[in-house]
Amino acid sequence: MRRKSIQNWRRSNSPVLKRFCASIGKSLGLPNQVADYWDTMLGGKSSSTDYFENYLLSEIDSPIVIGLDHVEVIFQYPEIASNFFCLLRTWNEKAKYGNSLSQVWEKLRLVVVYLTEVYMPLMIHHSSFNVGLSIGLPEFSRNQVQDLVQRYGFNWDSDQIKQLMSLVGGHPYLLQTALYHIWQQDFLLEELLAKYTINVRIYSEYLSEQLSNLRQYPELYAAFTQVTNSPTPVELEWEQALQLQTMGLVHVRGDRVLPSCNLYRQYFNVSASHLQEFHPKSGRAEG
Known part of the structure; x- marks a missing residue:
C-alpha cells in the first residue's frame, strides 16, 4: 500500500473501502461485484465484510494472505484510518475466533507492516494494533553490530564498535548507511565521529x-x-x-x-x- 494509492482513494468518487474490496477481488482474478453487495444504509464496514464473507472468501478454495505495506501513510488521514483499522481488527477476530461462518474466515490471513518511526496516534495504536501477533524489529545488539562490521571486512576493536553505536545506536539503517560509506572510502570512522557535517550529509533525508x-x-x-x-x-x-x-x-x-x-x-x-x-x-x- 503506497502513498500514491491513498491519495488516489481520496480523490476518487468511490469510497475507500469499495476500492479496497475491488482491488482484492482483482488480485484474486474475480469479477468486480462490489455494487451487488454494497448497502449504503449499513455502511462501508458492514458492506465490506459482507463482500468478503459471501463473495471473495466463498469463491476461493485455499487460504489467502493480504499483505498491507507502509500503512503508516494512512495515519495522516484520520477519517480513513479509524474505519479501515477497525475493519481489519474485526476481520482478524473473525479469522481467529470464528463464528457460524468460521470456515470461510479461516481462509483469511492479514499481514500489516508499518514504520514505527512515523507518529501514530495512540487511539489508533491501542484500538487497532494490539491484536494478532505483533513482531517488532529491535535494534541491533553489540554482538550483531560486531558481526555486521566484520562482514564489511573491518577489523575494529570493541572501542570503535562502542563509538559507532554511541553515535547511531543499534539502528539498522543508520548503521548500514555509516558502514557503507566507510567501505566506499568516503570517510574514515574517526571523521564520521568528529565531523557533524558528515552526519548531516549522509543522513540528511x-x-x-x-x-x-x-x-x-x-x-x-x-x-x-x-x-x-x-x-x-x-x-x-x-x-x-x-x-x-x-x-x-x-x-x-x-x-x-x-x-x-x-x-x-x-x-x-x-x-x-x-x-x-x-x-x-x-x-x-x-x-
Whole structure:
C-alpha cells in the first residue's frame, strides 16, 4: 500500500473501502461485484465484510494472505484510518475466533507492516494494533553490530564498535548507511565521529523526514527537544514518552527518557536552535 494509492482513494468518487474490496477481488482474478453487495444504509464496514464473507472468501478454495505495506501513510488521514483499522481488527477476530461462518474466515490471513518511526496516534495504536501477533524489529545488539562490521571486512576493536553505536545506536539503517560509506572510502570512522557535517550529509533525508514529522505535533516536538537539550535523562508525560519510544527516538529508563543515540541529540539541538534564531517566540521562520 503506497502513498500514491491513498491519495488516489481520496480523490476518487468511490469510497475507500469499495476500492479496497475491488482491488482484492482483482488480485484474486474475480469479477468486480462490489455494487451487488454494497448497502449504503449499513455502511462501508458492514458492506465490506459482507463482500468478503459471501463473495471473495466463498469463491476461493485455499487460504489467502493480504499483505498491507507502509500503512503508516494512512495515519495522516484520520477519517480513513479509524474505519479501515477497525475493519481489519474485526476481520482478524473473525479469522481467529470464528463464528457460524468460521470456515470461510479461516481462509483469511492479514499481514500489516508499518514504520514505527512515523507518529501514530495512540487511539489508533491501542484500538487497532494490539491484536494478532505483533513482531517488532529491535535494534541491533553489540554482538550483531560486531558481526555486521566484520562482514564489511573491518577489523575494529570493541572501542570503535562502542563509538559507532554511541553515535547511531543499534539502528539498522543508520548503521548500514555509516558502514557503507566507510567501505566506499568516503570517510574514515574517526571523521564520521568528529565531523557533524558528515552526519548531516549522509543522513540528511532521513533526519529531515524525522524533523518534519515531529514538527506536525508541537507538543511532541517540544518534549523531544527537551530530551535532546538535557545532558541527563528527563521525565516526560507517559504518553509523550511512549510515542517517542515507539518512533525509535528515545530510550526509556524507568521514569526517565534519553535520546536513543547521539546523532539525534546533535541534529535536533541544532534544528531547534535555528528555529529560535528565526522566530524566538513562535519557533517559526517568517517568510
